[in-house]
Amino acid sequence: MTGPVTGPGTGPETGPETGLGARPGPPRLVATDLDGTLLDAEGRVSTRTREVLEELDRRDVPVVFVTGRPVRWMASLWDAVGGHGLAICSNGALVYDVARGAVRSSRRVSPEVAVEVGRVLRAAVPGTTFALERLDGFAREGDFMPRLPPGDDVPVGPLAEIADDGVVKVLARHEELEPEDFWRRVEEAVGSLVTTTWSSTGALVEMSALGVTKASTLEQLCRELGVLREDVAAFGDMPNDVAMLQWAGRSWAMDAAHPSVKAAALHVAPPHDLDGVAQVLTELFDL
Known part of the structure; x- marks a missing residue:
């Protein structure tokens, strides 16, 4: 770790959410934004982050990419999704089945x-x-x-x-x-x-x-997968992530996140260019 995972304005935490002290079991599902969150400054999944995602996949923990990106901007990232093969794109408008290469569900604007x-x-x-x-x-x-x-x-x-x-x-x-x-x-x-x-x-x-957000579609997907909100860990950095972070049982804003995102999240993760999401997941899952 290059630094502690902290709550907004509170300094290092030792409570149940961070992995620095006693805590409940690890999350059953990870939901993460991409740009400014999971990806580095070049828009790539770093080697360290990829290794963490692969380990979670081996443990059968879904990591759902939840992004404002359209499906057409995702081709270079699909191999990092893992065996569960699901992503939420276009701010919640689409759930994409990576293995099938097809839209699983869509919520459209007439x-x-x-x-x-x-x-x-x-x-x-x-x-x-x-x-x-x-x-x-x-x-x-x-x-x-x-x-x-x-x-x-x-x-x-x-x-x-x-x-x-x-x-x-x-x-x-x-x-x-x-x-x-x-x-x-x-x-x-x-x-x-x-x-x-x-x-x-x-x-x-x-x-x-109307009503379509990253959060509402993630909630719907988790219901289908039998995952409770308190078992979801979510990460984001921009205003389109706020509702998702408020919904998830455990939430992290990135170090450089918009102020509204830090206000919505329970914790602050290290910078995305220092594998901040991977750092937090390493703690949560004792990797």
Whole structure:
């Protein structure tokens, strides 16, 4: 260990959650965010972290990747998921079965709601542009992040034309506003239509179907697997992780996490670039 695992603002803990003193049994399931949490600064699973995940897999402890990433950004990480082969993607909109290479379940935004969100936000926050994550990939309006290189397989057009029955996430972007200010404006305008969150350093708000979060889908998955919330250990670093950390029985914000995430979590883990998640899991499971 390079340093103790601590609770927010409390210094090193010796209570039951950290592994530094008497504690209950180890978690039955680990749920972890990826970027800024499990992955290093290069977006990779480090050697040490991979070894810890492999050991948990040998012990039949599922490690569920719970991420805002779409499935199309996950190909290089699937080998680290382990034998259970499940991941929650797009902020809870999808549960992906890695072994089958197929979506296990999805919670979608209807095309009517997607178009209405666009209409309301254009009026409430002028300058907002839109893109969609769909079951079949990415689609965007022509003025959404115009610096993006064109892709032959990326539909480009008005929101009403690119919205279909496969929308899992609506993305709203503003080139001038600060990220948190933009999110607040979006939430005020369309929070009754969709679930809003953000996890980017830019002004990009991610919107899922109403009630869909990392937490709600993780809860549903755990129910299917017969795992109680108190037996779940969760890790995250950005506002889209808050609900998951509040739901899980044991929770860690990363050392560089957003303040709202540290406020939501029971503990603070070492930095992600120092294998913080692996450090905590090593303690919890006496590896």
